[in-house]
Amino acid sequence: MKPFHSYQNPSLAIDLVVFGYQQRTLSVLLLNRNEMPFKDTWTLPGAFLQMDERFKDTCSRVLKTKLGMDNVYLEQLYSFDEPERDPRGRVIAIAHYALINPKNFAITAGSMANDVQWFDIHQMPELGFDHQEIFTQALQRLRSKILYFPVGFELLDDLFTMPELHELYECILDTTIDRRNFRRKILDAQYIINTGKKREGLQNRHPDLYKFNKKLPKNAFQLNIN
Amino acid sequence: MKPFHSYQNPSLAIDLVVFGYQQRTLSVLLLNRNEMPFKDTWTLPGAFLQMDERFKDTCSRVLKTKLGMDNVYLEQLYSFDEPERDPRGRVIAIAHYALINPKNFAITAGSMANDVQWFDIHQMPELGFDHQEIFTQALQRLRSKILYFPVGFELLDDLFTMPELHELYECILDTTIDRRNFRRKILDAQYIINTGKKREGLQNRHPDLYKFNKKLPKNAFQLNIN
DNA sequence: TAACTTTGTGTCAAATCAACGCAAAGAAGC
DNA sequence: GCTTCTTTGCGTTGATTTGACACAAAGTTA
Structure with missing residues (x-):
C-alpha cells in the first residue's frame, strides 16, 4: 500500500x-x-x-x-x-x-x-x-x-391536496397519469394520510388536505404509475 | 469559495x-x-x-x-x-x-x-x-x-442453464423462487437467449444452454420475482 | 423395463391494472 | 332561485399479470 x-x-x-x-x-x-x-x-x-x-x-x-x-x-x-x-x-x-x-x-x-x-x-x-x-x-x-419511495413530499407544503400531489408526479415524471388510478395507488401504498381538513378557497369542490405518512410500513413498494 | x-x-x-x-x-x-x-x-x-x-x-x-x-x-x-x-x-x-x-x-x-x-x-x-x-x-x-437489471450474468460463465440461473437468483436474494414462474419472467424480460445447445454430462435431462442478451430492449423492467 | 430425478411447457383461479363512468361539491352565469 | 360547468371523490369492468400447480419429456439408476 x-x-x-x-x-x-x-x-x-x-x-x-x-x-x-x-x-x-x-x-x-x-x-x-x-x-x-x-x-x-x-x-x-x-x-x-x-x-x-x-x-x-x-x-x-x-x-x-x-x-x-x-x-x-x-x-x-x-x-x-x-x-x-x-x-x-x-x-x-x-x-x-x-x-x-x-x-x-x-x-x-x-x-x-x-x-x-x-x-x-x-x-x-x-x-x-x-x-x-x-x-x-x-x-x-x-x-x-419517486416510484418506490415517498420522496416528492419534500417539494410540497406539509399539507397538500390530491390534485397537487398528482400534478407534482406528472411534472417530475414528465408524463400524464390517470388521476383516479394515481389516487388509488398512492393511497394503497399508505404514503399519505387524509387529515380530514379541506382546502377552502377559489376552487370548485374543496379538495381534502393530506399529509405525508411519517411511519410508513416496512413493506413499502413499487408505485407502478400507469 | x-x-x-x-x-x-x-x-x-x-x-x-x-x-x-x-x-x-x-x-x-x-x-x-x-x-x-x-x-x-x-x-x-x-x-x-x-x-x-x-x-x-x-x-x-x-x-x-x-x-x-x-x-x-x-x-x-x-x-x-x-x-x-x-x-x-x-x-x-x-x-x-x-x-x-x-x-x-x-x-x-x-x-x-x-x-x-x-x-x-x-x-x-x-x-x-x-x-x-x-x-x-x-x-x-x-x-x-438484480431485480431490474440483468447483472447476475457477470457471476456465471458465458453459457449457463436455466436451473443454474435460477439457483443464482435464489442465492443472491436468499429466498426460494418458483422455478417455473422464474423461467417465464426471465424469458419475458428478454434478459437471455436460448443458444439451442444443451449441457451434456452427469445430470438427468440435459438442460438448454442460454447466453446473456447483450442488446436487450430499452423497455427493460422490474422482474418482480414471486 | 420400472422407478426416480430433472427439466421444459401449460393451465387456471386470484390479484392487479388501465380505462372510464358517474355523482357530489362548489363556482359562475342568468 | 335555477341551470350549467368545473373540480374532486369513488366505483366498475374487462384485460392482463401473477402465483400455485399439474404434467409430460428426457435421462439416469437399479
Missing part, C-alpha cells in the same frame, strides 16, 4: 443539484460564476470539503450561506472522477441533490442576487464543468426514486 | 466489495491486514487513489496486483465520509463492488495467499474500519439491482 500521508491528494468538491417545485414547474438552482474558470457561465452550486466536515455539513453550509436555506432534504448521488473535469487540477466531485420545500423556494426566489437563479428544468442554459452530466443523473435518480 | 490549493485535503481510498459465486454460494473476498491499524483483522481490499487514476483504474490495479483478476464487472456504490472511520486520519472511501466470473474465481481461489480468502456471505468474520457497513450496502445494492 502507498504511504498514507501524501501532499498529492485530489481536492474534494461537493456539488449540489437543488430541486424546487412551484407553479407546476420543476426547477433547479444555478449559480453564475464570477471567477475563472467558467466565468459568466451557469454552474451547480458547490464548495470544497473542509477537513472537519462530513458531506452533508458542506451541503448545509452551501445552502445556508450562499442560498439562505435551512432544513433541506439531502441525498448523496454519485462521485465524479474524470481527471479533466476541472481545468484547475484534479478535483473529485461528490454530487448530492437537494429537495426544497415551497417556503424555502419562495424566500430564495425573492431575495436572491441575480447571479443565483431558478431554472425550469426544460429551459436550462449550458452548464460549466461536467455539471450537465451531474444534473442529468440527479434528475434520473429523482424520477426513479 | 475557499482557496483552491490546500495541503489539507482528505485522503481518498477506494474500497472494494468483490462478489463471487460458486457451488450455490455467494462469497466475498476479504483481506487479512498485516499492518496497523486493524492488524490481523479481516477487511475489504482497497487502495489509495493516485493522482492520475480514475476510480476504476484504482479498482483494476487492486484486482490485478493483489488478486490477479482481469476484466471484472465494476460499479460505484457509495462514498463514506465518517471523519473517524480511519484512525490514521481523515480518509474518504469511495466504495465499489465487483462481480467475478467463475473463471477468475477458480484461479484466485487456488492461488491465493492465506491472507486473502473467500467467505460465504453468511459466515463472515468481523470486519475492520466501517467495512461491515460498506459490505451491507453493497449486498443490498446487488439484491435490488
Whole structure:
C-alpha cells in the first residue's frame, strides 16, 4: 500500500443539484460564476470539503450561506472522477441533490442576487464543468426514486391536496397519469394520510388536505404509475 | 469559495466489495491486514487513489496486483465520509463492488495467499474500519439491482442453464423462487437467449444452454420475482 | 423395463391494472 | 332561485399479470 500521508491528494468538491417545485414547474438552482474558470457561465452550486466536515455539513453550509436555506432534504448521488473535469487540477466531485420545500423556494426566489437563479428544468442554459452530466443523473435518480419511495413530499407544503400531489408526479415524471388510478395507488401504498381538513378557497369542490405518512410500513413498494 | 490549493485535503481510498459465486454460494473476498491499524483483522481490499487514476483504474490495479483478476464487472456504490472511520486520519472511501466470473474465481481461489480468502456471505468474520457497513450496502445494492437489471450474468460463465440461473437468483436474494414462474419472467424480460445447445454430462435431462442478451430492449423492467 | 430425478411447457383461479363512468361539491352565469 | 360547468371523490369492468400447480419429456439408476 502507498504511504498514507501524501501532499498529492485530489481536492474534494461537493456539488449540489437543488430541486424546487412551484407553479407546476420543476426547477433547479444555478449559480453564475464570477471567477475563472467558467466565468459568466451557469454552474451547480458547490464548495470544497473542509477537513472537519462530513458531506452533508458542506451541503448545509452551501445552502445556508450562499442560498439562505435551512432544513433541506439531502441525498448523496454519485462521485465524479474524470481527471479533466476541472481545468484547475484534479478535483473529485461528490454530487448530492437537494429537495426544497415551497417556503424555502419562495424566500430564495425573492431575495436572491441575480447571479443565483431558478431554472425550469426544460429551459436550462449550458452548464460549466461536467455539471450537465451531474444534473442529468440527479434528475434520473429523482424520477426513479419517486416510484418506490415517498420522496416528492419534500417539494410540497406539509399539507397538500390530491390534485397537487398528482400534478407534482406528472411534472417530475414528465408524463400524464390517470388521476383516479394515481389516487388509488398512492393511497394503497399508505404514503399519505387524509387529515380530514379541506382546502377552502377559489376552487370548485374543496379538495381534502393530506399529509405525508411519517411511519410508513416496512413493506413499502413499487408505485407502478400507469 | 475557499482557496483552491490546500495541503489539507482528505485522503481518498477506494474500497472494494468483490462478489463471487460458486457451488450455490455467494462469497466475498476479504483481506487479512498485516499492518496497523486493524492488524490481523479481516477487511475489504482497497487502495489509495493516485493522482492520475480514475476510480476504476484504482479498482483494476487492486484486482490485478493483489488478486490477479482481469476484466471484472465494476460499479460505484457509495462514498463514506465518517471523519473517524480511519484512525490514521481523515480518509474518504469511495466504495465499489465487483462481480467475478467463475473463471477468475477458480484461479484466485487456488492461488491465493492465506491472507486473502473467500467467505460465504453468511459466515463472515468481523470486519475492520466501517467495512461491515460498506459490505451491507453493497449486498443490498446487488439484491435490488438484480431485480431490474440483468447483472447476475457477470457471476456465471458465458453459457449457463436455466436451473443454474435460477439457483443464482435464489442465492443472491436468499429466498426460494418458483422455478417455473422464474423461467417465464426471465424469458419475458428478454434478459437471455436460448443458444439451442444443451449441457451434456452427469445430470438427468440435459438442460438448454442460454447466453446473456447483450442488446436487450430499452423497455427493460422490474422482474418482480414471486 | 420400472422407478426416480430433472427439466421444459401449460393451465387456471386470484390479484392487479388501465380505462372510464358517474355523482357530489362548489363556482359562475342568468 | 335555477341551470350549467368545473373540480374532486369513488366505483366498475374487462384485460392482463401473477402465483400455485399439474404434467409430460428426457435421462439416469437399479
